[in-house]
Amino acid sequence: MLKRNPAVALFFTLICACLLSACSNEEAQRKAFIEFLQTRIIDKPGVHVPVLRDEDKNLFGEYSAQYAAMQHFHESLNERTEDSLTTAMKQMNISSMGQAIQRREDIQSAQKTLNELPALISEEQAKADEARKSFKQPEDLKAVYDKAYDRVVTQPAEAMKNMMPVASETLTATLEALDYINAHQDVIKVNGAMIEVSDPVIQKELNTRLQALNTKAQATMQAQRKMVAVVYGRG
Numbered sequence: 001m002l003k004r005n006p007a008v009a010l011f012f013t014l015i016c017a018c019l020l021s022a023c024s025n026e027e028a029q030r031k032a033f034i035e036f037l038q039t040r041i042i043d044k045p046g047v048h049v050p051v052l053r054d055e056d057k058n059l060f061g062e063y064s065a066q067y068a069a070m071q072h073f074h075e076s077l078n079e080r081t082e083d084s085l086t087t088a089m090k091q092m093n094i095s096s097m098g099q100a101i102q103r104r105e106d107i108q109s110a111q112k113t114l115n116e117l118p119a120l121i122s123e124e125q126a127k128a129d130e131a132r133k134s135f136k137q138p139e140d141l142k143a144v145y146d147k148a149y150d151r152v153v154t155q156p157a158e159a160m161k162n163m164m165p166v167a168s169e170t171l172t173a174t175l176e177a178l179d180y181i182n183a184h185q186d187v188i189k190v191n192g193a194m195i196e197v198s199d200p201v202i203q204k205e206l207n208t209r210l211q212a213l214n215t216k217a218q219a220t221m222q223a224q225r226k227m228v229a230v231v232y233g234r235g
Contacts, residue, residue, distance in 0.1 A: 029061035030141050036060070036067075037148040045233025047152050049074045066135050066145065070152050073128040077157075080124070081117055088113040092167070096193040100174055101181070111171040118161045125157040159230040163223040170216040177209045 040050050049071055057064040091110035094100050100107065128149075137145060181188050187199040188206065197203040228234065 025061065029059065029063055030138065033060045033063040033067070034141055034144050037144050041148045041151055042144070047156050047231050049152050063141075066137070069128050069131040069135075070149060072131075073124055073153050076127075077121065077124045080120055084113050085117065092171070094174075097177070097181070097195060098190050098192040100178060101190060104175070104178060107171050107174055107178075111168050111175075114164045114168040114171070118164050121157050121161055125153065128153050155230045156227075159227040163220070163227045166216075166223040167220045170213070170220045173209070173213040173216045177206070177213050180206060180209055 036056070041048050051071070052060075052064060052067060060067065088110040091103070091106035094103060094107070132149060135145075181190060181195075184199075184202050184206075187197055187202050189196045195206070197206060
């Protein structure tokens with residue numbers, strides 16, 4: 001008859017207790033993280049990326065690293081794009097053709113920025129996507145995390161990348177109109193928002209360019225509204 005070793009029995013009891021405790025902690029951390037994603041990100045309109053407090057990190061355990069991927073995306077993107085994008089928006093704030101003539105260099109500078117930023121955004125988005133692929137997530141967490149990630153990473157990144165080429169096309173149309181005006185200064189006079197053309201043929205050609213510019217500008221406004229709807233949750 002085999003004798004039971006009390007030391008061995010105690011060892012296995014302790015192992016089982018530790019495993020149960022670990023499972024219990026993981027479940028509590030996962031539930032807390034799911035609730036955070038749902039109530040602090042998904043249920044709120046627009047893009048919200050709260051900064052985790054120390055108590056949040058303790059509450060979420062290892063799941064804090066999964067939130068850090070989303071948070072790092074925004075921090076890095078803001079650091080790399082905020083100043084240049086703010087400057088470009090100011091440079092694009094032109095209310096008349098007369099003002100555009102005076103600020104041609106601003107327009108060219110803004111267009112250069114708009115052409116460069118989509119690649120930078122894609123780079124940061126790819127880093128976040130790569131980090132996301134490494135996460136091990138139970139199905140209940142994955143379903144909620146996917147929604148939160150889409151809200152704060154995918155949607156704003158795509159909205160920005162979609163808006164910038166459209167805005168750049170508007171600036172191209174602006175520069176083309178300026179080139180035409182500059183080439184026909186003898187018959188085109190610009191004073192602020194007023195444009196006078198003494199040649200009917202030139203008038204028709206200029207109108208064609210200005211109509212194209214107006215169409216591009218409307219497309220830019222629509223793209224900007226979509227971006228605002230994503231970022232702020234309103235049209």
